[in-house]
Amino acid sequence: MDTVQHIFKGTFIHSTTRCDCEVIENHILGVDHAGKILFFEDARKQSKLAQKWGFDESSIQELGKNEFFMPGMIDTHIHAPQYSFIGTGMERPLLEWLEHTTFPIEDTFSDVDIARNMYSAVVKRTLRNGTTTACYFATIHTDASIVLADAASQYGQRAFIGKVCMDRNDTYQKYSETTEESIRETKRFVDVLKKKKYDRVKAIITPRFAISCSERLLNELGKFAEEQNLHIQSHISESPAEIKEVLRLFPDYKNYTEVYDRNKLLTNKTVMAHGCYLTNEELHVFRERGAAISHCPNSNISLCSGHLDVRNALNHRVKVGFGTDVAGGYSVSLLDAIRKAIETSKILFMERSKWDNNKTENEVKGSMTPKGINRDAQNDKMEKNNVLSYKEAFRLATLGGSEALSIDHIIGNFEVGKEFDALLINPDAKDSPFEVFSHIPKEEMLQKFLILGDDRNIKAVYVAGRCTVPFSSNT
Numbered sequence: 001m002d003t004v005q006h007i008f009k010g011t012f013i014h015s016t017t018r019c020d021c022e023v024i025e026n027h028i029l030g031v032d033h034a035g036k037i038l039f040f041e042d043a044r045k046q047s048k049l050a051q052k053w054g055f056d057e058s059s060i061q062e063l064g065k066n067e068f069f070m071p072g073m074i075d076t077h078i079h080a081p082q083y084s085f086i087g088t089g090m091e092r093p094l095l096e097w098l099e100h101t102t103f104p105i106e107d108t109f110s111d112v113d114i115a116r117n118m119y120s121a122v123v124k125r126t127l128r129n130g131t132t133t134a135c136y137f138a139t140i141h142t143d144a145s146i147v148l149a150d151a152a153s154q155y156g157q158r159a160f161i162g163k164v165c166m167d168r169n170d171t172y173q174k175y176s177e178t179t180e181e182s183i184r185e186t187k188r189f190v191d192v193l194k195k196k197k198y199d200r201v202k203a204i205i206t207p208r209f210a211i212s213c214s215e216r217l218l219n220e221l222g223k224f225a226e227e228q229n230l231h232i233q234s235h236i237s238e239s240p241a242e243i244k245e246v247l248r249l250f251p252d253y254k255n256y257t258e259v260y261d262r263n264k265l266l267t268n269k270t271v272m273a274h275g276c277y278l279t280n281e282e283l284h285v286f287r288e289r290g291a292a293i294s295h296c297p298n299s300n301i302s303l304c305s306g307h308l309d310v311r312n313a314l315n316h317r318v319k320v321g322f323g324t325d326v327a328g329g330y331s332v333s334l335l336d337a338i339r340k341a342i343e344t345s346k347i348l349f350m351e352r353s354k355w356d357n358n359k360t361e362n363e364v365k366g367s368m369t370p371k372g373i374n375r376d377a378q379n380d381k382m383e384k385n386n387v388l389s390y391k392e393a394f395r396l397a398t399l400g401g402s403e404a405l406s407i408d409h410i411i412g413n414f415e416v417g418k419e420f421d422a423l424l425i426n427p428d429a430k431d432s433p434f435e436v437f438s439h440i441p442k443e444e445m446l447q448k449f450l451i452l453g454d455d456r457n458i459k460a461v462y463v464a465g466r467c468t469v470p471f472s473s474n475t
C-alpha cells in the first residue's frame, strides 16, 4: 500500500471527449497518495494489479450492488455571500434584486466574523451536495474573501475565489470601491492567496459585471490577469435591461462581448455567467477566445432573466458548464442545474415547435403546400438535435465544467493521471428520495439519481483522493 491510497472496485460512470455517458462495470481504480488516479482496469486483472502496485487484495473497497462512482460536480458560478438569503427575495428582476436584496447584504461582509460563519456553511453545504469544485464570487472585501479561500481549503473543496471588483454602483453607492482601491486590493488578494500555497484553491479575477466597473478598471484587471496568467469570471447578457444599460455606459463598443474582449477579459481561462442573449456573432468571439459560458438555468428562471439556448452555444463550439448562481438561483445543487437545464431546453424546443407549426399552417393556408414535409418526422429530428439529454447534462455538470474552467487536464473524469474527484452514489440509501424496484441498467440508475436524487444518495465525496464527506471530526 505504499504507492496506493485507495483501491475501489465496482461500477464507474463518467464522460469522455467521445462519449457523454460511459458505464464501466467491474473495474478496479487505484488512487495514489497525491490524489491521482494510478490505474483503472478490468477487475479480472485484480491479482496482477495487486502484484504490480504492491497492495493487499483485502484492502480493496468493494462497492454495493447498486452503488457507483461518478465524477465530482463542478459549479462554475456561485456567489458565496448570497447563501445567507438563498430561497428568498426573488420577486424582483435582476437590477432591482441587486439593489434591494443583494448589495445591502453583501455589504455586511466587511465584518469577517459574518463571513467566517457564512462561508464555512456554504462550503459544507455545497460539498455535501456533490460540488467538488466551486467557482465563487465573494464580496468587495479582501479580508473576507481570504476567509472564503481558507474555508474551501479547510474542508477540502477545490475552488476559485473571486474578490469582487466594482468601482461604480449608482444604485447602492455605499457598496463600492474607488478604482485605485479595487486594483490595489485585487493585487493584494492574489498575492495573499499565492503565499498561502493552498493545494487546490486559487484566486480568480472578478469584475462583477460591466455595469459596476469603469472602463479603466476593466482594462487594469485585464492587464493584470494577463500578466499573472489568472482565471477570470464575470456576468454577461443576463437580462435585457442589463444589456441596455451596458450599451448606454459603453457607447464606443458594438456589443457587450466587446466590452470584455477589448479589455483582455475574454480568454481561454474566462468563464462568463448566463449569456442568455449573446448573438451568434458574439458566440463566435467566445469560441475564438476559448472563453466559456456558465449556464445558470435556475437563476435565469427565478429572476425572469431569460433562457440560454445551450444547444446553439454548443453548436458554436463554445465551452459550457453549469452554475447554480446562488442566490439568484435557489438551489446549491448541481443536480438542480441539470434538471433546470433540461427543462429550459425543452421549453425552447416547445416554443420553436409552436413557431414552426404556425409557419406550416400559414404555408398550407396560402396554398404553398410544403411538399414532402412530414411534421412528425420534423419534430423527431428537432428532438434529437435540440433537447438536451440527461447524458449531455451529466457531461456538462462534470467534464464540461472542467473544460469551462480549463482544468480538464486535472479533473472531470476517471482518466488515469487525473486527480480523483468523485462521488460515491448509493441509490439504496436510507431515506433515499427514490426507489430502485428491480434490476435496471446502470445508465438508468444514473438517470434516476440525476433526476430524482439528492444529497442523501451521496455516500461519500472525494476531492483529489481526500474523503471530504462525510465530514471528519477535525473539520
Ligand SMILES: [Zn+2]
Residues within 6 Å of the ligand: 077, 079, 235, 273, 325, 328
Ligand atoms: Zn451571478
